[in-house]
Amino acid sequence: MSAVRLVELLLTAEIFNRYEELTEDDIPKEIRKLLYNRGGIRRPVTIKEDVVIKYAGKIEQKPPFVDLNAFSKQYILTSFDLAVKWFASRGVERIKKNPALAYYYQNYDSLDVSYEEAKKANLPKHGDREWLRSVIEELEKSEDAKEMLSLVRVMSPEEIPVDFKDVALSEEQLEEVRKIEIALEERAFLRKIGLSDIGKLLFIGPPGTGKTTTARALSKKLYLPLLEVKLSMITSQYLGETSKNIEKVFEIARKMNPCILFIDEFDYVAKMRTSDEHAAIKRAVNTLLKSIDDINLVEDGVLLIAATNHPSLLDPAVWRRFDKVIEFPEPAEKIRMKIFQIFLARIDGDFNIDELVELTDGFTGADIKLVVREAVLKALLEGRKRLSQHDLVEAIQEVKERLKLKTSY
Ligand SMILES: Nc1ncnc2c1ncn2[C@@H]1O[C@H](COP(=O)(O)OP(=O)(O)OP(=O)(O)O)[C@@H](O)[C@H]1O
Ligand SMILES: [Mg+2]
Structure with a gap:
């Protein structure tokens, strides 16, 4: 398995280097995040030993067309063609999820892979935490x-x-x-x-x-x-x-x-x-x-x-x-209902949300959040993790008092 992943890395890098039209979005998220450098992925991409360890783990036995340069700690393909052939018979499932590889392989023999499909399944780079971090480092x-x-x-x-x-x-x-x-x-x-x-x-x-x-x-x-x-x-x-x-x-x-x-x-x-x-x-x-x-x-x-x-x-x-x-007005009844539903979704108890909605005219989402928090804390104080309607109604009264204070000064 680790050899397949190693060759996937090397082929991805090589194909990305060869075809200028490919972008970071063509490299699978899992590989991409290991390669960001100075705000993006720069050509030529090289595959160092530490990247291989992160992606493929320890390599017990490398295929004959792969070399590790002991000095630069860089893995290289000694024969691209052999690697392509070797991977075609072992890595089809990976190719389907790797746009760069699919781009190359979609015209290869009778391999059933599509660049479009692979691309659709791969999230764009701008959502990667690692990409953002690398852009920030560059800006800094x-x-x-x-x-x-x-x-x-x-x-x-x-x-x-x-x-x-x-x-x-x-x-x-x-x-x-x-x-x-x-x-x-x-x-x-x-x-x-x-x-x-x-x-x-x-x-x-x-x-x-x-x-x-x-x-x-x-x-x-x-x-x-x-x-x-x-x-x-x-x-x-x-x-x-x-x-x-x-x-x-x-x-x-x-x-x-x-x-x-x-x-x-x-x-x-x-x-x-x-x-x-x-x-x-x-x-x-x-x-x-x-x-x-x-x-x-x-x-x-x-x-x-x-x-x-x-x-x-x-x-x-x-x-x-x-x-x-x-x-963003003060939420109407329908919205207050949704807000209660959202905040109470993971809380155990029997609630009459209609009544809560009726009692909270003029409350904002933040006020409702406060109501739920008060009710939960009070129940916890009494040793309960289950909320009752009463807890909530009481908390509403409390928050109402607070809102009155706010407007009276
Ligand atoms: N419509 C809503 N749906 C879900 N949660 C809401 C809603 N409105 C407010 N909240 C909750 O209330 C809290 C405060 O909301 P938020 O900070 O977004 O308000 P805001 O409109 O930005 O207020 P401000 O003008 O003071 O900045 C949030 O933690 C959020 O959970
Ligand atoms: Mg705000």
Whole structure:
């Protein structure tokens, strides 16, 4: 088995090196993640002993057409043709899952493999944690970018803790998500017809209604890395730096493409504007607006999402730069029901969710989360892991008191 894997590695590298039209997406995820270097996979790819050990384990006996250079610790094929032939009779199942190999073998003898099929089964590289890490390492070589990266949060879709199905969204919200999905799939078509003003979303709504959660869950669903930044964070006390920071963030997003650039606390732009008529601030705001103008999903592969809970602070110049405004209102009954279902799904107990929904008019998703947490903690305190309806109703009353406090000051 390990010899088959070893030869698969060597053939994949050799074929990738020979055919320039192949990209990282043509290398299986399991192999790819061992080969990232300086933000991607660079030709010529060489296969070192440590990579072989990780992928194939210890090699007891190498086939006669494979050599290990004791000095460079590099494995090489002494005969490509022999390797191809040898692998054809032993590795068909692997070829079917390896686009680079399928590309080569689909015209080979009567092997029943298809490049298209293999490609479909292989996840794209931009979802790999290892790819993202390697892009970041490369970026960190520049001092500017390094500083910037400390202010942004970068997550690979594999690292996002929340599933899209665990976010309760309305029909309208879901439809917008579907449009983005389609736009992503049809990027080439949209570019061709010159429709590039797509993919700038503004999420508006009160605190705790799921804006941040939705942006993160989207990263997982669309399988795109997420670059998350709070606008207040990149506004430097040294005003001249702010413009530079903004430019850097957009530049990083471009380098990570395709990705989602999520700018939270977007209303901060309004604060920037009114705080002072200082020229540097004006410049920073203009840089931000211009950066937004200059980036788009179709050309750059960057989906921009900005979120705010003070939409009224945004002036028309900001507003019109977004092609879609998605509202996150206080959740209606139907959504509250979904939220309860999501939060209670893994909790033992008999619940009357209809009643809970009725009692929580005006509650946000965050409030409901609090209700469930309170109820669970209280039950645990009493030595129970099973929740009752009563626990929840009581917790709702408690949270209601708290919400009253919030509004009375
Ligand atoms: N529609 C929803 N579906 C599932 N969970 C939700 C929903 N709305 C809120 N939540 C929960 O509430 C918590 C807070 O939500 P989130 O941080 O996304 O709110 P937000 O709209 O970004 O708030 P803010 O404006 O304060 O940043 C999250 O942990 C999430 O689990
Ligand atoms: Mg938020």
